[in-house]
Amino acid sequence: MNPLYAPSPAYWVKPLLLVLALALLIVVALLIIQFDLFNPADNTRAIWLPGATDTRVSFAPGDTQRLYRFNARPHDITRLKLNSQTEGFAFAAEVRDSAGETVALFNGALDSVELELAPGEGLYQVALASSVPDHYGTVTLSLADGQIAEIGASPASAPLIAPRCSALNPTHADVLVRSAPSDSFSILGTLAPAMTIPALGRTDSGWISVNYAERLGWVSNDVTMLQGDCVTLPQVLDPTIPIAPDDAQVYGLEVDRDGEGVFRETISSPQGDSSDLVWISVVNLHTQPPNNYREFTLTLNCEGTGLDAVRWGSAYSPTLVCGQTIILPFIYGTSQQPFSVVLPEGSRQSYVQYTLVVTPGGSVG
Secondary structure (H helix, E strand, O other), X not given: OOOOOOOOHHHHHHHHHHHHHHHHHHHHHHHHHHHOOOOOOOOOOOEEOOOOOEEEEEEOOOOOOEEEEEEOOOOOOEEEEEEEOOOOOOEEEEEEOOOOOEEEEEEEEEOEEEEEEOOOOOEEEEEEEEOOOOOXXXXXXXXXXXXXXXXXXXXXXXXXOOOOEEEEOOOOOOEEEEOOOOOOOOEEEEEOOOOEEEEEEEXXXXXXXXXXOOEEEEEEOOOOEEEEOOOOOOEXXXXXXXXXXXXXXXXXXXXXXXXXXXXXXXXXXXXXXXXXXXXXXXXXXXXXXOOOEEEEEEEEEEEEEOHHHOEEEEOOOOOEOOOOEEEEEEEOOEOEEEEEEEOOOOOOOEEEEEEEXXXXXXXXX
16 A cells, blocks of 8 residues: 555445444344244244233134244243133133243133243243134233232133143044044044043043144043043033023013914023023913913923933923923913023033923813
8 A cells, every 4th residue: 555645435345344244243143142033942933922912813714723932031920811802712722831841731612811930031832723613713812920810810711721631542443533522523633542642621522622733632532531630630611512692581472372382592501591581471361261261281392412401390490301291271360470491500511402382281161
């Protein structure tokens, strides 16, 4: 370089670019450290779950599970909350820690879950799946710090963690694992003889919900058996059994003194409308014989699931069951009588379509 001349501006471009490139590399390295992008437990399919906000997850019929990830708080409890935003839409979920160990399994009949994670380091992953694969639904995920309030907590919102329990295939043939608890639903795979699969819950209808290759599956009680710590295995709802919608508190059925009548409705348990009150009124009765009095035969016919739990009859203490008949008198001045059709509290999961048939019967005086 000639010392008599000052360096041209282009002389400093290359050193400046090198400095900028080095600074950029430092920033990228800091971001990698901060967000644990190379954490061994990371999954490229998992979506980052932000804190202090709700993440909405929408499912359409046939959708597979969704994966999310988040960092544990090193000095405070982390609270993970999942809520169904669609009426009648339930979900299943599994939470794993940075080592890939299962922290919690939630059964497939939940619409609200809260989980506390102790202070610590590392990445957590959440697998979320629909329990009703033929329905649309939305679930929200949210992260917060602090403890879950215990006062006023309801069973529906309390954390429900499945115990260490498995479903065993004791037969000499493969057991089918289905996408829902019914032989009419699609097959996810098979469970080989003498092999086990993690159990998540059991239904009143004779099925066990299982974790099959990170998907919610179902095996029949008829060809499997439970083994392990299964005493507290949760009772879960069968998603194939419908729920009766809430309806009128009181119904009325008018029947002509020489006519007949039919009333149809649905009830379900433990969710939905579990009881109906029906007032039967006989009209056109006169003040004088012979048209001041009639007898009618009442019969309740039932279809659906859990028919043996149905009770009907007296509005205050029904004791009759589906298929039974009763003959009742109606007289001018007392021509109305109330009847109830109920699934008593504590009944197993049921959905019943019933028909109350009123026909003329008995003598006319």
